[in-house]
Amino acid sequence: MFLKNCWYVAAEPHEITREPFGRTICNEKIVFWRTEDGDPVAFEDRCCHRRMPLRKGSVQGNILSCHYHGLQFDVTGKCVHVPGQTTIPPGAQVRAYPAVQKYNWIWIWMGDPALADEDRIVPYPWKTADDWGDKGTYFYVKSDYRLIIDNLLDLSHLGFVHRSTIGNVAVAEAARVRTLKDDDSVTVARWTVGKNPAPTYQKMGGWTEDDIVDRWQIIEFRMPGAVRLFTGAAPDAAEGQEFGFTEIDRDVPKGGFGFHNLNFVTPETATTTHYFWSNAYQIDGKPITPEMTELQYKQIFTAFHQDWEVFNKQQENWDDRPTIDTIQDAGSIAARAMIDREVAAERETLAIAAE
Ligand code: FES
Ligand SMILES: [Fe+2]
Numbered sequence: 001m002f003l004k005n006c007w008y009v010a011a012e013p014h015e016i017t018r019e020p021f022g023r024t025i026c027n028e029k030i031v032f033w034r035t036e037d038g039d040p041v042a043f044e045d046r047c048c049h050r051r052m053p054l055r056k057g058s059v060q061g062n063i064l065s066c067h068y069h070g071l072q073f074d075v076t077g078k079c080v081h082v083p084g085q086t087t088i089p090p091g092a093q094v095r096a097y098p099a100v101q102k103y104n105w106i107w108i109w110m111g112d113p114a115l116a117d118e119d120r121i122v123p124y125p126w127k128t129a130d131d132w133g134d135k136g137t138y139f140y141v142k143s144d145y146r147l148i149i150d151n152l153l154d155l156s157h158l159g160f161v162h163r164s165t166i167g168n169v170a171v172a173e174a175a176r177v178r179t180l181k182d183d184d185s186v187t188v189a190r191w192t193v194g195k196n197p198a199p200t201y202q203k204m205g206g207w208t209e210d211d212i213v214d215r216w217q218i219i220e221f222r223m224p225g226a227v228r229l230f231t232g233a234a235p236d237a238a239e240g241q242e243f244g245f246t247e248i249d250r251d252v253p254k255g256g257f258g259f260h261n262l263n264f265v266t267p268e269t270a271t272t273t274h275y276f277w278s279n280a281y282q283i284d285g286k287p288i289t290p291e292m293t294e295l296q297y298k299q300i301f302t303a304f305h306q307d308w309e310v311f312n313k314q315q316e317n318w319d320d321r322p323t324i325d326t327i328q329d330a331g332s333i334a335a336r337a338m339i340d341r342e343v344a345a346e347r348e349t350l351a352i353a354a355e
Contacts, residue, residue: 002026002267003224003343004111007121009264009276010099011106012138016040020064022055024268026110030097031055035062040106041075044095048079054094103127105264105276111346122226124262126280132260133293136278137301139308143315145225145265145273146336151307152227152263153188153331155217158198161310165303170195171215179330186338188331190217193238200299201233204257204283204292213256214238221335223342225265232258234284257283261300271315277304 008025011032015021021032022045029045031054045053047066056067063072063080071092072081079092098109098116103124109116126132141148151157159172175190192215197207207213214237218230234256252258259281266274279300281292325333 001270001343002110003339003346005109005115005346006111006224007107007109007116008225008266009105009274010042010108010266012276013101013104013106016106018059020055020057020059022053023274025108025274026267027269028110029053030108031057031064032099032106033059033064035075039075040099040101042097042099042108043073043077044097046094047071048092048094103262104278122222122228122262122264124228124260124278126260127262127278129280131288132280132282133288133296134278134280135293135297136262136276139275139277139304141265141273141275141308141311142271143273143311144271144318145267145275146339147311147314147318148263148265148273148275148307149221149225149227149335150329150332151310152229153186153219153221153335154328155188155190155219156328157307157310161306162198162303164199165299165306166198166200167303168196168198171198171217175217177328177330179334181334181338184223184338186221186331186334188217188219190219191215191238191241192217197233200296200303201257203299204281204296205233211235219331221331221338223338225267227263227265229259229261229263231261232256252282252284254284257281259296259300273311275308 010025016032016034018034023030031043031045033041043054045055047054049069049071052066052068054066057065062075065072070083071079073094074080077094077096079088082088098113100107100118102121104127107121127134156172158167159169170192174195175192178189180187194212196209197205197211197213202209213233213235215233220228232252234253237253237256259279261279264276268274281296
């Protein structure tokens with residue numbers, strides 16, 4: 001049901017300490033801890049002796065000890081000590097998952113460890129870049145992770161759910177929208193040209209509700225659960241643009257500001273999700289300050305919490321009956337097809353390997 005040979009965000013760094021920490025990812029119970037050097041470690045949360053959850057254990061040095069009968073495991077998951085005996089039973093091992101800390105998140109690889117290549121982690125350098133102010137958090141969502149991907153790929157909802165913050169009617173009614181697909185990503189480009197700025201945009205850009213700006217929203221989905229948003233506004237930003245996929249997502253044009261936002265949705269189960277997000281901003285001609293970082297965080301938190309309420313309510317109503325689609329759904333339909341295709345291909349590969 002879930003793609004396994006890929007990196008998922010598993011936790012925020014502060015959550016993983018020398019105290020074992022448990023979290024379910026893709027229906028698998030995992031225990032996380034850190035070595036003496038601070039490296040994250042991830043094990044199956046189930047002792048190979050009598051199935052005690054290892055999250056109840058304790059860490060000494062680079063050893064995790066089970067709470068029940070004290071079996072000790074090194075960072076590879078290998079049992080290295082059984083109290084009261086000098087030999088280690090064959091097969092005394094718990095599964096260890098590749099885990100790394102990057103872009104200020106803890107990432108886990110749920111599939112074949114031999115394929116875990118750190119270069120495949122979706123880049124989000126703005127989280128730690130000096131010239132971007134960034135802050136984000138974690139939401140626990142009681143919905144299918146794909147509902148969150150749908151939401152991010154169809155930003156027409158900003159005109160309804162987020163009118164008090166990042167949205168206004170123009171974003172839903174007047175945007176020019178294009179969708180681009182390649183082998184492992186779907187990108188939706190939206191341009192709303194010559195319209196009044198939304199409330200958050202007034203605050204960030206120093207505009208009034210009567211000012212006129214061009215607004216871009218470049219939304220990029222990457223397998224299995226990453227959605228990067230490159231958004232912003234400036235007067236006349238659309239001049240000379242092809243209304244498509246431009247370099248405007250990299251630079252903030254004169255007189256404007258930009259957001260770079262990473263959303264990473266990690267399935268817990270089929271109907272629950274760990275939603276990690278972070279939002280970076282840059283304003284032309286203005287320094288990054290803690291006050292502005294906090295202002296943008298509060299605005300985005302309010303908006304994303306509005307989405308959180310939507311996801312939970314949608315899931316309560318979800319059933320097997322077909323839904324209808326609108327023209328705005330092109331991106332999310334393409335992303336869901338990509339997920340289905342990749343999951344089926346991975347299952348087929350695993351089935352062939354098992355024969
Ligand atoms: S269940 Fe873990 S040591 Fe017995
Ligand atoms: Fe939203």
